[in-house]
Amino acid sequence: xxxxxxxVRDLSYVYTDRPExxxxxxxxxxxxxxxxxxxxxxxxxxxxxxLVKLILGxxxxxxxxxxxxxxxxxxxxxxxxxxxxxxxxxxxxKGFPATVSEVVLSGLTKKKGLFKSFNKQDLAARDRVLELLxxxxxxxxxxxxxxxxxxxxxxxxxxLVTKPSILVLDEPTxxxxxxxxxxxxxxxxxxxxxxxxxxxxTHDIGVVVDKxxxxxxxxxxxxxxxxxxxxxxxxxxxxSKIYGFPIQFVSHDxxxxxxx
Amino acid sequence: xxxxxxxxDFIRYSVLSGLIVGIIAxxxxxxxxxxxxxxxxxxxxxxxxxxxxxxxWLSSIFAVTINPLVTGIxxxxxxxxxxxRLRTVYSNYKELAIPIIMSAGIAMGIVLLxxxxxxxxxxxxYLFGSISAVGKTDFYxxxxxxxxxxxxxxxxxxxxxxxxxxxxxxxxxxAPKWIQIAFIIxxxxxxxxxxxxxxxxxxxxxxxxxxxxxxxxxxxxxxxxFVSVIFGEIAVILGLVASYYLSISPGGTIVLVSLLILLATxxxxxxxxxxxxxxxxxx
Numbered sequence: 001x002x003x004x005x006x007x008v009r010d011l012s013y014v015y016t017d018r019p020e021x022x023x024x025x026x027x028x029x030x031x032x033x034x035x036x037x038x039x040x041x042x043x044x045x046x047x048x049x050x051l052v053k054l055i056l057g058x059x060x061x062x063x064x065x066x067x068x069x070x071x072x073x074x075x076x077x078x079x080x081x082x083x084x085x086x087x088x089x090x091x092x093x094k095g096f097p098a099t100v101s102e103v104v105l106s107g108l109t110k111k112k113g114l115f116k117s118f119n120k121q122d123l124a125a126r127d128r129v130l131e132l133l134x135x136x137x138x139x140x141x142x143x144x145x146x147x148x149x150x151x152x153x154x155x156x157x158x159x160l161v162t163k164p165s166i167l168v169l170d171e172p173t174x175x176x177x178x179x180x181x182x183x184x185x186x187x188x189x190x191x192x193x194x195x196x197x198x199x200x201x202t203h204d205i206g207v208v209v210d211k212x213x214x215x216x217x218x219x220x221x222x223x224x225x226x227x228x229x230x231x232x233x234x235x236x237x238x239x240s241k242i243y244g245f246p247i248q249f250v251s252h253d254x255x256x257x258x259x260x
Numbered sequence: 261x262x263x264x265x266x267x268x269d270f271i272r273y274s275v276l277s278g279l280i281v282g283i284i285a286x287x288x289x290x291x292x293x294x295x296x297x298x299x300x301x302x303x304x305x306x307x308x309x310x311x312x313x314x315x316x317w318l319s320s321i322f323a324v325t326i327n328p329l330v331t332g333i334x335x336x337x338x339x340x341x342x343x344x345r346l347r348t349v350y351s352n353y354k355e356l357a358i359p360i361i362m363s364a365g366i367a368m369g370i371v372l373l374x375x376x377x378x379x380x381x382x383x384x385x386y387l388f389g390s391i392s393a394v395g396k397t398d399f400y401x402x403x404x405x406x407x408x409x410x411x412x413x414x415x416x417x418x419x420x421x422x423x424x425x426x427x428x429x430x431x432x433x434x435a436p437k438w439i440q441i442a443f444i445i446x447x448x449x450x451x452x453x454x455x456x457x458x459x460x461x462x463x464x465x466x467x468x469x470x471x472x473x474x475x476x477x478x479x480x481x482x483x484x485x486f487v488s489v490i491f492g493e494i495a496v497i498l499g500l501v502a503s504y505y506l507s508i509s510p511g512g513t514i515v516l517v518s519l520l521i522l523l524a525t526x527x528x529x530x531x532x533x534x535x536x537x538x539x540x541x542x543x
Contacts, residue, residue, distance in 0.1 A: 017352060057431070057434070079432065080433070082432070096424075096481075097294070097475055098421075098480060103425065106421055106422045106425060106429075109430075110433040114419065115415050145479075
């Protein structure tokens with residue numbers, strides 16, 4: 001039996017600081033096994049990012065619980081094993097005078113531990129991911145001077161520099177051109193072969209169909225959670241019901257895209 | 261001035277303290293500016309004023325000598341912890357913590373200044389700095405604070421970098437919460453140390469202006485810290501020399517030199533831009 005990495009039990013969440021206190025998530029139950037590639041899909045405002053933030057401990061759990069490696073998320077300590085790329089990476093300080101190299105190295109902060117500075121091995125790890133993401137020539141550039149897509153690749157590199165066993169990606173390819181998106185998913189495929197557990201929030205149904213092992217459809221409630229094969233058996237009417245508006249699948253090449 | 265430096269202790273203490281402050285203020289200022297917390301320095305300096313008044317008041321009540329810098333440091337650290345607490349209480353309006361603590365500092369300062377007889381004589385020196393106000397004890401306190409600040413930044417550089425650059429990612433990585441509290445206490449210590457030289461009203465300028473200038477000419481964070489310190493030192497040295505020969509408060513002269521440096525970096529960058537645009541047109 002495969003080892004469970006994430007287990008979400010009866011999870012509900014309400015943003016209490018918002019005027020209309022409607023629940024963002026209600027009674028979510030999910031399991032992600034080791035080496036699994038789970039795609040979380042759903043319309044805007046459906047609670048996908050809220051779920052990710054609860055898993056990562058960026059929001060406090062109100063109802064239900066989340067287990068990571070069998071431990072309650074609050075007691076989980078090995079956060080250096082988790083790589084995270086946030087939505088559009090808009091959380092960083094714009095205009096920050098830091099080079100790409102400094103930003104990528106900062107991903108090793110937790111793994112390195114307190115009171116230790118970076119050594120040759122850390123620099124080698126940095127160079128490895130810069131090459132992997134095709135941004136080695138940007139190493140000495142200021143992060144603020146990069147395009148949105150380049151910036152996003154830097155954050156992906158930061159998430160991968162620790163060689164994480166768990167990757168949490170919240171729409172990581174927003175703003176990245178088609179070639180680099182393809183290369184990014186090639187990297188994910190390689191990581192998956194190395195038994196890295198991947199949790200991906202995305203709007204790109206084509207990627208879901210092509211890459212994910214399992215799919216979770218969320219729109220406040222968990223409407224579907226199952227294998228990719230079962231997800232592909234859902235017809236457009238069922239998907240439209242989840243999204244709350246009419247959905248058509250438009251196929252091009254081997255992918256199928258979701259549009260309203 | 262060199263002769264005076266060699267002859268008079270107070271000049272020596274002032275110059276050496278100025279040189280120390282010229283390093284530590286921009287060094288910690290780099291993190292403050294980047295985290296968009298520049299006004300924290302202002303808030304804490306006003307709290308420090310309250311602490312100084314409290315020290316003078318205690319001295320007058322109990323007829324004992326209490327170094328006002330010590331009570332200033334204590335108040336500043338308490339104010340720093342207050343800001344941190346309020347930033348948690350008002351998590352969606354974190355900037356509210358600064359005006360709350362700042363007004364508390366000013367109010368306390370006014371009340372205690374009124375109660376403390378004798379502070380009026382020194383008030384000008386506290387507000388705008390003084391070249392003759394730094395005594396031996398002050399100098400040693402400033403030197404100890406400098407050692408603490410440098411060790412703090414050296415030892416926790418990578419954690420401070422991550423916290424400053426991307427607080428959300430630092431939270432995902434579960435960066436220890438005490439670093440944030442220790443950081444704000446260190447800021448309070450630097451403010452207390454700098455206050456004797458540049459004065460309460462201008463202390464934040466020495467923490468932010470050299471960094472603002474360095475931001476125009478650097479691309480990495482380590483460069484930013486290094487160039488900020490260079491600019492800070494230039495401002496302190498030229499400011500102290502001007503203060504000595506013109507017999508005016510060093511706070512004003514130091515900050516004016518800092519402003520000139522800022523102006524030079526702004527103009528330099530604008531010229532570069534213009535030249536770049538002209539080059540583009542000629543192609």
